[in-house]
Amino acid sequence: MKESAAKNRILDVASRLFYEQGYNSTGINQIIEEAEIARASLYNHFPSKRDLLTSYIQRAEDIWFEELEAFVGHIKNPKKKLLALFDHRISRQLKFNFGGCRFIKVGAELPNDDLAAFELIDHQKSRLKEYIHQLLLEINPKNELLQNLEMLNETIFLLIEGATVTAGITKNPEALQSAKKIAETLLGQ
Amino acid sequence: MKESAAKNRILDVASRLFYEQGYNSTGINQIIEEAEIARASLYNHFPSKRDLLTSYIQRAEDIWFEELEAFVGHIKNPKKKLLALFDHRISRQLKFNFGGCRFIKVGAELPNDDLAAFELIDHQKSRLKEYIHQLLLEINPKNELLQNLEMLNETIFLLIEGATVTAGITKNPEALQSAKKIAETLLGQ
DNA sequence: GTCTATACGTGGATAGAC
DNA sequence: GTCTATCCACGTATAGAC
Helix, strand or coil, X not given: CCCCHHHHHHHHHHHHHHHHHCXXXXXXXXXXXXXXXXXXXXXXXXXXXXXHHHHHHHHHHHHHHHHHHXXXXXXXXXXXXXXXXXXXXHHHHHHCCCCCCHHHHHHHHCCCCCHHHHHHHHXXXXXXXXXXXXXXXXXXXXXXXXXXXXXXXXXXXXXXXXXHHHHHHHCCCHHHHHHHHHHHHHHCC | CCCCHHHHHHHHHHHHHHHHHCCCCCCHHHHHHHHCCCHHHHHHHCCCHHHHHHHHHHHHHHHHXXXXXXXXXXXXXXXXXXXXXHXXXXXXXXXCCCCCCHHHHHXXXXXXXXXXXXXXXHHHHHHHHHHHHHHHHHHCCCCCCCCCHHHHHHHHHHHHHHHHHHHXXXXXXXXXXXXXXXXXXHHCC
């Protein structure tokens, strides 16, 4: 059962606008106009704007990891692959004018008690952390300072998150470049 | 020349609402109602909502560092003081229901080309990083892994940022607690 | 300086024809 | 299923009396 072309067009447009302008600043009117569909068609596929948000976040996670795989999938050396995660972020931030992380951004716009939404966002984050974890298992680094893999895992994850957020504020990739260097140092040779 | 009581009441209310509900989701109407002032009084002090935002961010930075000082000012040992930065964040996130960082949050709501606003946000971040820097100079840690102070400075800063953002998503303090532990390890004994 | 009344746009969402 | 027309609440901001 294939999704209708209209539904996909709505999601494409909404994904772009939610990220570029923000969720709250993007109106239904603009979405239907740019997607070239009727107002009622949108409400046919998505009962409310909030439902569109849910679909947006879930689909964005899938696309995000597909694009990550396209970027790092060809790299065999696990350490190089891990460091390429930083390059992936740098590449994205350059491409998207340093808009920061899509998931963090939408989370910042939502009411704090919308736990369902924060769970969806957390899902992407946990998956990324697990992705790093798997790479660390392959690398099996001998780091005497950060005693165990879990601590190193957390460190690299937090470095990526912190650097992406920072890049979105400073509007330059320096924090991400520094974070990569730090990760490289922590992993040893 | 003292600021009018009305102006301060507006800023108090706006600060609370901008953080709790978001900047875009907070209307002028709610602000004037909760501040108990007339609509035109607000526009007398702030020509537009955007001007109120500017004042909000600047004042929030001042208050933020005042409150930080109140939290860690009594600590003499520089390493303990540095680690208390993490406790400060944990304490704040508990108090504010894991709303995340006030400055990052508002940045996520703004149009990406509002460079004036992002500069104000960056000001708070740079000041925090410099605060960490000064403490590191006092600690003068002998870390053989992270070769120089600047790299350690960046690491700790990014850990704090990443962990605060993460806490705002997971709605629990674990990331901040981990980040503190990591920092402690990196600083050595 | 502070008030009330109001202008005018846009928000999300629904009705009912086709 | 897709369309147009429309509802009503709320958004920011201004006018003009006091």
